[in-house]
Amino acid sequence: MIKKYPLDELSTALGRIMGLLLTEEKVDHAVQHLSRAVRDSIPGTIGAGVSLLDPHARPVSSGSTGRIVERADAFQYELLQGPCLTAWATEESVLINDVATDGRWPSWSAAVVRLPVRSVVSTPLIAGGEAIGAMKIYADVPGAFEDSTTGLMELFAAPAATLLAHIQTSEIPERISQSLQAALYNRDLINRACGVLMERHTLSEDIALRQLMREARSSRATLSEVSAAFLGVSPERPRGSSDGLR
Amino acid sequence: MGFDSTEPEQRRRLQAALGAAQISTGDLWLYYFGIGGAVGEYEVEAYMQGLVSIPQLQRDLLAMAANELFTDHDGPRAPYSDEIDADDPPAKPDEA
Numbered sequence: 578m579i580k581k582y583p584l585d586e587l588s589t590a591l592g593r594i595m596g597l598l599l600t601e602e603k604v605d606h607a608v609q610h611l612s613r614a615v616r617d618s619i620p621g622t623i624g625a626g627v628s629l630l631d632p633h634a635r636p637v638s639s640g641s642t643g644r645i646v647e648r649a650d651a652f653q654y655e656l657l658q659g660p661c662l663t664a665w666a667t668e669e670s671v672l673i674n675d676v677a678t679d680g681r682w683p684s685w686s687a688a689v690v691r692l693p694v695r696s697v698v699s700t701p702l703i704a705g706g707e708a709i710g711a712m713k714i715y716a717d718v719p720g721a722f723e724d725s726t727t728g729l730m731e732l733f734a735a736p737a738a739t740l741l742a743h744i745q746t747s748e749i750p751e752r753i754s755q756s757l758q759a760a761l762y763n764r765d766l767i768n769r770a771c772g773v774l775m776e777r778h779t780l781s782e783d784i785a786l787r788q789l790m791r792e793a794r795s796s797r798a799t800l801s802e803v804s805a806a807f808l809g810v811s812p813e814r815p816r817g818s819s820d821g822l823r
Numbered sequence: 824m825g826f827d828s829t830e831p832e833q834r835r836r837l838q839a840a841l842g843a844a845q846i847s848t849g850d851l852w853l854y855y856f857g858i859g860g861a862v863g864e865y866e867v868e869a870y871m872q873g874l875v876s877i878p879q880l881q882r883d884l885l886a887m888a889a890n891e892l893f894t895d896h897d898g899p900r901a902p903y904s905d906e907i908d909a910d911d912p913p914a915k916p917d918e919a
């Protein structure tokens with residue numbers, strides 16, 4: 578087995594976090610491009626949009642081809658009803674032949690009555706078994722889309738969802754970076770305790786670590802608590818200014 | 824590369840403990856890294872699947888990481904290598 582140094586792991590972990598932080602900007606471009614591609618590929622479409630939703634059905638990121646889609650979508654999130662929310666929640670595509678006569682989302686249908694929105698297809702974006710959002714197309718005449726359009730949208734949705742799946746809400750990198758900071762602080766604490774033991778008793782690194790582990794097991798404390806007690810420092814990572822690392 | 828006689832049993836019980844506490848291998852690895860673990864995430868993943876062998880000290884550190892992560896949990900604990908009797912057959916051999 579090739580010896581891998583912990584530093585390699587750290588750079589991997591950091592790379593992962595950087596990737597997550599950068600993606601928020603990338604995703605806006607991605608959903609925008611995807612919306613245009615969908616609109617241009619499906620005849621009769623006057624507008625298309627892609628929305629990524631958090632678990633509370635709040636849009637995290639969305640892209641659309643214009644104001645009509647934006648407004649029709651905004652009504653869905655305001656009223657908490659509409660074809661995209663249904664597609665997202667049920668994880669099944671929704672086809673509306675005529676918004677004016679379809680009774681499934683009365684408040685939303687009433688809200689969009691003045692917009693040129695009559696036919697709709699909305700398809701969930703599913704990645705890793707989880708619905709992360711929805712993709713939709715609108716047409717200004719009734720009956721513009723049929724079941725085969727739904728099939729086409731689903732073909733688009735599968736790879737798009739996989740690509741968009743690693744886009745996360747902004748809290749996730751923050752949470753990861755907090756657990757990484759805690760991991761680094763503990764690791765440093767334990768390494769310092771090992772170093773003192775090694776120096777004091779001329780031990781190898783492994784034997785020093787084993788000794789701390791034995792101590793932790795017999796005293797029912799954690800390895801970092803034992804190390805902190807041994808070094809005479811606080812086991813808690815100092816708060817405040819160090820959190821500015823984010 | 825062979826397995827220590829205690830390794831499969833130790834791994835099986837670590838998997839059971841993780842499963843019961845619903846902790847992912849990624850979370851376990853980050854915590855294990857934080858308490859001085861020296862084996863990379865991919866190798867830990869491979870170890871959990873029984874594909875590679877890792878040194879006893881690292882297996883015990885993984886067990887310690889798991890146990891520290893589930894302090895609030897009543898489920899099974901991850902055993903250390905000195906808690907496994909190599910002569911004992913696994914409790915349910917069919918399950919492995």
